[in-house]
Amino acid sequence: MEDTNRQVLLKRRPTGMPKPEDFAICDGPVPDLQEGEVLVRGIYLSLDPYMRGRMSAARSYARPVDVGAVMEGRVVGRVVRSRAPSVGEGEYVLGGYGWQLYSAVPARSLTKLDPNEAPLSAALGVLGMPGLTAYVGLAEIGRPLQGETVVVSAASGAVGAVAGQLARRAGARIVGIAGGADKCGYVESELGFDACIDHRSADLGGALDRVCPNGVDVYWENVGGPVQQAVFPRLNDFARMVMCGMVSEYNDLEPRPGPNLMAAVRKRLRIQGFIVSDAWQRIGEYRAMAAPLVRSGELKYREDIVEGLDQAPEAFIGLLQGRNFGKLLIKLGDDPAATA
């Protein structure tokens, strides 16, 4: 065990695209334990688009990270010291421990992980918050029917990959949108989407018309911007737009003019945002359904694992530029369960 803790702090609030100078990397003491607490050494840190919102003071559904505080984030780690009878050293746990190597946390706040159920890292992606997001958004809003056309943006990413595969299992025809030929190839050949369009291609609307000749019944919105503008007019009557996120606009200094939402009234569309934390009680149900599929290889996922906490700022910036390919994780330390 190291004798120092390393942390990434939010040094100042970014303006537009975050820069490495917006963060500070600091070494400090490994925290002491109070009675009832355990010391967790991080193994994987999840980096997610929502973190851009936490860096901003703008009003949102969650409190921003304070300037000077450790950046917020979910971590899978191992208990290295325990002052709680219910948790033993060596156990694997999941929690919001932030961008740091060590944290002292109350044992009652822990979620224990079984490394035999699935790789530990999956608890941050396909079997965790992004997977649950896809599951809940489809079940409660998208509700794809047999033969319908479902379009998923950021299709190779953590949420999009699961959303598309689950919609396909419901019998829908699935069209992905992703950035670049590599991602599109992966979405079609590995994830089994019926087609995938590169959003960087010149004529996104024309490409959508070609692969969605009957229009779009469900649009899974992950990115916003020009992709949303291309898909929106192609929505059918009674289409459902799953407003999951609009990552391409997260760095905007001013909100962009939106689409004409009158069409939502005219076509009786249902456009509904949602926050996965409202459905957190369904994580057990989701994992019970998805973990066997992950083990059997029917539910595919891809991880983009970057080595070392110091790389977190750069890796996060890369995520906002599409440089990650799959669920972006920071490897904070050895994953004994991966090699066991």
Ligand SMILES: NC(=O)c1ccc[n+]([C@@H]2O[C@H](COP(=O)([O-])OP(=O)(O)OC[C@H]3O[C@@H](n4cnc5c(N)ncnc54)[C@H](OP(=O)(O)O)[C@@H]3O)[C@@H](O)[C@H]2O)c1
């Ligand atoms: N509502 C909720 O509760 C909830 C929960 C989790 C996630 N989300 C949202 O779901 C979305 C996907 O999250 P994720 O964790 O699965 O991330 P991800 O898809 O694994 O990574 C982000 C991806 O977004 C795409 N992107 C980034 N900038 C873009 C731009 N300017 N134009 C077009 N595409 C761009 C890139 O893919 P391409 O290169 O393929 O474009 C990038 O790889 C985000 O909007 C996130 O905020 C919402």
